[in-house]
Amino acid sequence: MASQKYWLMKSEALDYSIDDFAKDKRSDWHGVRNYQARNYMRDEMKNGDLILFYHSNANPSGIAGLGEVIRTGYPDFTQFDSKSEYFDKKATEEKPIWYMVDIQFKEKFSHFISLEELKRNKALQNMLLIRHGRLSVQPVEEKHFKIIQKISFAHGGK
DNA sequence: GCCAACGTTGGC
């Protein structure tokens, strides 16, 4: 697929881990409250795009597996829910502010690729994750994705 | 529209 893109999405492992994702099979990605991350989900993510599932605030942090976009951007329901920690009083059903996508579980890496390992890899020095660590949904260049895939293959990944 | 103050993320 020529137009296929690659992304990295962060989840706090204590909150929602790759094992939770594997169990659910699919998940919506509610709760993102950063405009740049929202724009990627609302405007740029397409069905079939592949997702690196990243554990942040974890011990260690790193890439835990793979997912795939199966529903493009639509309003994040939690912005309308006054009981939700993600409630946004400025948002209305007519004018939603926050968007999310749905992703499907594909694979849990048999070899967890820690941030330390990513940083050590010379070919990944320019990866956005390394340069700009805080963005919770970010594009991944194809060459970087392929390298990560290769690392997974080298450790018996699918 | 600038920018100081404040809040959040996330590695360590």
Add this chain to the structure above:
DNA sequence: GCCAACGTTGGC
């Protein structure tokens, strides 16, 4: 728990 880096808010 600390704190650097960065994003957001709000006064002017």
